[in-house]
Amino acid sequence: MKLLKRLLKYAKPYTLLFVLAILVVISLTFVTLLPPQIVRNTVNNYITNDSLPLNERFSGIFKMSLYFLLTTSMIFVFEYISIYITTYLGGKIVYDIRKELFDHVLKLPMSFFDKHPSGQITTRIANDTQNIMEFFTSVITSIFNDVFLLTGVIIMMLRVSPRLFANISFVFPVLIVSMILFRYFDLKAYRAVRTNISKVNAYLAEHIAGMPVVKLFNAEDFERKNFDKVNKELYKSRIQQMYVFAIFRPTVSTLYRLAIAAIIWMGAKYIVSKTLNFGDLYAFVAYLELFMRPLEDLSEKYDIIQNTVASAEKIFTLMDETEEHFGDENGKVEIEKGVVEFKNVWFRYNEDRWILKNINLRFEPGQLIAVVGETGAGKTSLMNLVNGMYRIEKGKILIDGTELEKYNIHELRKQISTVPQDVVLFSGTLLDNVRLFHEEISEEQVIDALKKVYVWDLIERLPNGLYTEVIERGKGISAGERQLIALARSVLFDAKIFILDEATSNIDVQTEERIQKAVRKLSEDKTVIMIAHRLATVVNADKIYVVHKGEVVEEGSHKELLSKKGIYYKLYEVQFSK
Numbered sequence: 001m002k003l004l005k006r007l008l009k010y011a012k013p014y015t016l017l018f019v020l021a022i023l024v025v026i027s028l029t030f031v032t033l034l035p036p037q038i039v040r041n042t043v044n045n046y047i048t049n050d051s052l053p054l055n056e057r058f059s060g061i062f063k064m065s066l067y068f069l070l071t072t073s074m075i076f077v078f079e080y081i082s083i084y085i086t087t088y089l090g091g092k093i094v095y096d097i098r099k100e101l102f103d104h105v106l107k108l109p110m111s112f113f114d115k116h117p118s119g120q121i122t123t124r125i126a127n128d129t130q131n132i133m134e135f136f137t138s139v140i141t142s143i144f145n146d147v148f149l150l151t152g153v154i155i156m157m158l159r160v161s162p163r164l165f166a167n168i169s170f171v172f173p174v175l176i177v178s179m180i181l182f183r184y185f186d187l188k189a190y191r192a193v194r195t196n197i198s199k200v201n202a203y204l205a206e207h208i209a210g211m212p213v214v215k216l217f218n219a220e221d222f223e224r225k226n227f228d229k230v231n232k233e234l235y236k237s238r239i240q241q242m243y244v245f246a247i248f249r250p251t252v253s254t255l256y257r258l259a260i261a262a263i264i265w266m267g268a269k270y271i272v273s274k275t276l277n278f279g280d281l282y283a284f285v286a287y288l289e290l291f292m293r294p295l296e297d298l299s300e301k302y303d304i305i306q307n308t309v310a311s312a313e314k315i316f317t318l319m320d321e322t323e324e325h326f327g328d329e330n331g332k333v334e335i336e337k338g339v340v341e342f343k344n345v346w347f348r349y350n351e352d353r354w355i356l357k358n359i360n361l362r363f364e365p366g367q368l369i370a371v372v373g374e375t376g377a378g379k380t381s382l383m384n385l386v387n388g389m390y391r392i393e394k395g396k397i398l399i400d401g402t403e404l405e406k407y408n409i410h411e412l413r414k415q416i417s418t419v420p421q422d423v424v425l426f427s428g429t430l431l432d433n434v435r436l437f438h439e440e441i442s443e444e445q446v447i448d449a450l451k452k453v454y455v456w457d458l459i460e461r462l463p464n465g466l467y468t469e470v471i472e473r474g475k476g477i478s479a480g481e482r483q484l485i486a487l488a489r490s491v492l493f494d495a496k497i498f499i500l501d502e503a504t505s506n507i508d509v510q511t512e513e514r515i516q517k518a519v520r521k522l523s524e525d526k527t528v529i530m531i532a533h534r535l536a537t538v539v540n541a542d543k544i545y546v547v548h549k550g551e552v553v554e555e556g557s558h559k560e561l562l563s564k565k566g567i568y569y570k571l572y573e574v575q576f577s578k
């Protein structure tokens with residue numbers, strides 16, 4: 001109930017439209033009840049009324065036909081208006097919710113994205129909101145419609161023949177109970193089908209993305225068998241759902257026909273004994289048919305409400321996630337020199353273990369400083385702290401002597417350029433990807449940036465050059481090319497601090513040498529932090545920090561570190577003895 005209340009808050013700005021929709025629905029109910037009454041009057045007053053002159057009977061029938069036509073047209077108009085308004089309302093409300101949700105997701109901290117799979121977040125924003133749309137388009141106003149119609153039909157039946165109504169009143173609870181039972185079993189079967197559809201989807205998404213691995217390891221047979229399992233489950237649940245339909249649908253319609261037979265049997269007796277008119281019997285049967293429609297509809301709406309509650313719960317859980325409040329909105333906005341210092345920094349992603357322990361580092365412009373260490377040592381984590389992607393637990397990170405938390409984080413991030421290990425490109429051209437969709441940056445400026453890192457000739461060589469289209473996160477562009485694009489992007493945005501996280505790991509030795517030259521030049525007036533696996537790329541660095549199991553264990557120039565014969569020496573030995 002609380003959830004529905006919170007959901008209804010989104011409808012508040014559109015209250016007037018809702019009121020209008022309900023008024024239209026009330027009018028629709030009213031006119032829907034008219035046709036059986038018109039036919040009843042036609043039969044009773046004109047078709048079977050022998051006491052009237054023939055011409056009056058014909059003109060009466062004509063008049064009634066016009067009424068019938070008029071009400072049918074009104075039903076059309078009201079239905080059109082109500083569908084129009086409700087679809088507009090549902091669409092607009094879901095647009096608002098989706099917008100708010102995505103805005104909120106953009107403000108969530110990295111730790112949130114570490115814990116939640118991207119597919120799950122996508123489903124919340126794309127699919128769960130869709131379920132909610134159904135609630136606003138087909139539940140709210142239809143419930144009014146159904147309740148009004150049910151009440152109206154019962155009133156009309158009582159007006160037509162209270163005696164007939166009393167005689168067959170036992171049929172109504174039977175119809176209602178069988179409908180509820182049908183819905184209950186149908187819902188269960190439908191849920192199983194939906195779960196199995198998501199399993200098939202999830203399986204396909206994961207395994208089609210992993211197709212290169214499937215082919216390389218000859219895993220086609222294994223894939224076939226595993227897919228067959230999920231596919232079979234889906235098939236079985238569909239059959240189960242079909243059984244429910246096969247049993248209940250005919251049961252409900254048979255009950256309905258039996259009720260009509262009972263009405264005709266009793267009604268005919270009353271007609272023969274002249275206590276009921278023929279038109280009354282017709283109207284009564286027609287109203288019974290109208291009684292069935294909202295009954296079916298209401299039970300369907302119950303389904304939608306349940307789905308909506310489930311989706312709303314998930315959406316609001318996401319909406320209640322705490323936003324990232326890193327830094328100070330009104331804090332410092334500009335990095336002046338670009339001196340980065342770590343002072344006794346401790347950091348962990350989860351309670352269970354420290355990733356960085358008592359780190360002390362200093363990076364400054366004019367020097368090329370590198371961080372090395374084995375896989376999983378904590379190098380990338382270190383760099384993510386400079387960007388304020390995660391919060392440290394103990395110690396201080398200072399930029400130009402000011403604590404990171406005292407900066408406006410958005411302004412700060414603009415001045416720190418990172419080339420990550422795994423570069424993600426967006427759909428669009430290479431040009432768009434270098435200038436990150438900033439149309440105000442000209443093609444010449446982009447080419448200039450590419451030339452600065454000595455990669456323009458590589459891009460120029462591609463068949464469509466800068467206009468090469470990128471699809472799905474950069475498929476079709478080699479890993480090395482992606483790194484070059486990211487590197488040029490960093491230069492283009494002219495940051496004060498550059499973080500190169502194994503930025504040349506996928507690039508051939510020749511190109512890497514040229515890039516090293518560019519990086520060296522860059523470090524003359526910028527702060528460049530270079531993380532590297534391959535020690536060959538850091539031998540010329542002014543200073544090298546060696547990180548081991550989350551601690552800085554050695555520091556110095558390449559020569560100094562070799563002479564220490566410590567961890568750096570060992571790493572060097574292993575790499576160069578190869």
Ligand SMILES: Nc1ncnc2c1ncn2[C@@H]1O[C@H](COP(=O)(O)OP(=O)(O)OP(=O)(O)O)[C@@H](O)[C@H]1O
Nearest residue numbers: 114349350355373374375376377378379380381382
């Ligand atoms: N988002 C995360 N959540 C939890 N643990 C993480 C997360 N990212 C990294 N780790 C863990 O932290 C440790 C350090 O990882 P990090 O990526 O900093 O290492 P690295 O030195 O950069 O390694 P590599 O050379 O392979 O890039 C690893 O044990 C890793 O499993």
